[in-house]
Amino acid sequence: MYNQTEIIKDTSELGAEGELVINMGPQHPATHGVLHLVVTLNGETIKKIEPHLGYIHRSIEKMCESLTYRQFIYVTSRMDYLSSHINNLGCALLVEKGMAIEVPDRAKYIRVILSELTRIASHELWLGAMAMDLGAFTPFFYAFREREMITDIMEDTCGARLTMNYIVPGGLMYDIHPDFQKKVKAFITQFKSKVTEYEDLVTNNVIFQSRTKGVGILSAEDAISYGCTGPVARASGVSCDIRKLYPYEVYDKVEFDEVLETAGDSFARYIVRVKEMNQSIRIIEQLIDNIPEGDFVGKTKNVLKLPKGEFYTRVETARGEFGVYIVSEGGTTPHRIKFRSPGFSNLSVLNHIAAGSKIGDLMASMGTLDLVIPDIDR
């Protein structure tokens, strides 16, 4: 049996003098999944954060090498499960680009509307989870009230609430549910009337502001160097919205603003996401009444074969730039497939922005990076 002095000696031997090494995760309330952070502390101050990945690594890239171009799309839903629809879209776009498949306008409109709904749903979940990281439980339920409406819409149309798998190369799997437009409009009205509640409860809260302002500051240069994309980079003033820079589908036909903040702290990242939800609503409003009639899926061959060569597409998920890189040898399956996931790059910046701050700040920084672990591990 150990006595007390021996126990304490054990603890101090793990780090240098005066250091405390704690394992946050793989099961920890704030890592939202199986992220494992080895945090070196000096008292309450963080000296170093070292992420250990792989607890949910399924080697999707290897798996996709033996799946056909129709099949591999569905695996990508399991990566960033909160933007599964946008992941599917990225893969479908690549196959369509590689084989020059014409996509009907109707499918394009519906794809964009669903992408924006997915983005709102993802940001809603992030809002609730991040507030919970900071110790406020109530915003979670308020955010989920609206998110539930989106998942209901998704369930009606796609048959699933989380991993949609609604997109096939060339268009959509089915046509939309007859109630789709009505329900989306009801959601928009509800969202607009309730979004002020978040402002009252979270944005204008003094404690919330003091917890996030000036915490986890990321400069624009570092954001680019670390490959950060999405709201994380836009909060630092880096313009990186794929929807604006390289418009796909019908994003060039709709009006919306790329939300940019300059502070680069946790609060700026929060503000960017909240404003982005409003921009998404704006996009949906422009499209929902104008869905053209016609086919929902274009004509494709039964067996898809990408020509020999290399292909790359990128789409803007809720977390940032999602890239698909395929090396094809001309067969029915890809030779090599690489997913450039936004979460992976955003995670790599964590040590940079959180080292030197307090444990409480780590939660604010990590929460606003919006990490989804299956997206990082792939």
Added chain:
Amino acid sequence: MTNEEIKEYISSIAPAATFDETGEWLNMIVESAQLKPTMAALRTGKMQMNYLFCLTCVDFKTHLTMVYHLSATTHRQSIVIKANLNREQAMIETVCDIWRTAEFLEREVFEMFGVDFTNHPDLRKLILEEENPKGFDEKKGYWPLRKDFEDPINMIKL
């Protein structure tokens, strides 16, 4: 900036580079020993390629190819840099002092393909376990994303 100008500029830094314009972006293949100076020159100077948005490796069975996708936030021109590596002794110099994001991406490539990045500050496994599972041929290496990798327990052959 047109592709011709980029080609001209790159030729002045790395004369041995070959180009391929069939894809979406300008591809160029450099010697693996020439990669680091080429990359450093692309990051600075006229090109200012400050955004490395994809770093990966492809196993072509005869050789490995490192693929770097570069872009710039100023002029938004993208180029792809490739370097062929020997499969038996895959070694290349790290670029993580030029783009910080490369640190994690190179660690991933290291454990998945067995590419040894020289001068990398912290080249350890990121995703897999520290020790290879028992029963593996240590000489062949445990590099899951290589084409000849076979896992007798977890893999289903198609």
Added chain:
Amino acid sequence: MFSLEGITTNVQDWLFMKFNPTLALAMECVIVILLAISLFAILGLVLVLMERKVAAHIQIRLGPNRVGPGGMFQTVADTLKLIMKEGLVPDLADKFLFNLAPFVVMMVGMLLLAPIAFAKNFQIWDINIGVLYISSVSSLSVIGILMAGWASNNKYSLLGAMRSGAQIVSYELSAGFAVLTIVVLTGSLQLSEIVNAQQNGWWIFKGHIPAVIAFVLYIIAVTAETNRAPFDLAEAESELTAGFHTEYSGMRFALFFLAEYINIFIVCAIGATLFFGGWMPLHIGNWEAFNHIMDYIPSSVWFMGKTFFLIFLIMWFRWTFPRLRVDQLLNLEWKYLLPISLFNLLLVAVIAILGWHF
């Protein structure tokens, strides 16, 4: 009129009539202990249910609603579950301290019940230094928490306990000064006298603005002292998983859980006694009729009503605010609350000397 005073006097008379004085006193002690323990159990059940219902209401959901009518027996079911669970002790924990800690925390709660006046002349021990007794005993609970954090041999527990130590010791000052303002106004440390002094009006009304400031300071300080959100840094489940009680399970955890609610009850009871007149009914100046009607409401109902109102306030905080960071927490106390409470005390002293209060 229903009165607890009559019951206690009758029981006492009967005991002293039947038995010799020593035995009667011993039996009284046993009765008091049984009452205290059953009060604990009932309060635990009621407050946990209340917390869940309040939280549910704030969070636009229903809360427990399956066990019993309106979910009334949910906490009973939970308690049964906790009792039957295995109480794990980590291998390298200091077993003696680990087992002792929940009881220390619990004992502090029990000791604090002694001077509280639950109704008119219904008090376990009307000690003449009641307020001093409360402040000294309540600061003992930090020992239990530190003990739990240290003995668990868990780094999260240790961090949580250290945070808790810094927090409780700091906020003890503000709470103490807030209590002192009322002591200055009353001129007595005895709780029954403090209550009696509020016969013609509660201190929060009589004491002008300083009393209101003192009340606000008191509520903030005791929220911190009981480790409740937004000051729940000792637990901080998103940072330290569960803080000082990470390694506790089963009944040992239940004791910590119960102690938290008992502590809330006690600090709210003291707050009600000091600022809202304890069991005193609401009297307004010369409105004789109104005052008579108010007198008809039993004093125990007044006391419980005020206490539960304050408990609701503290629960409301918890479900609305995010958590503070540890340095912000200490800044708040040492840079803002403490200077304000010192100045406030000075102001009250001036008011009391010049006799400006009603």
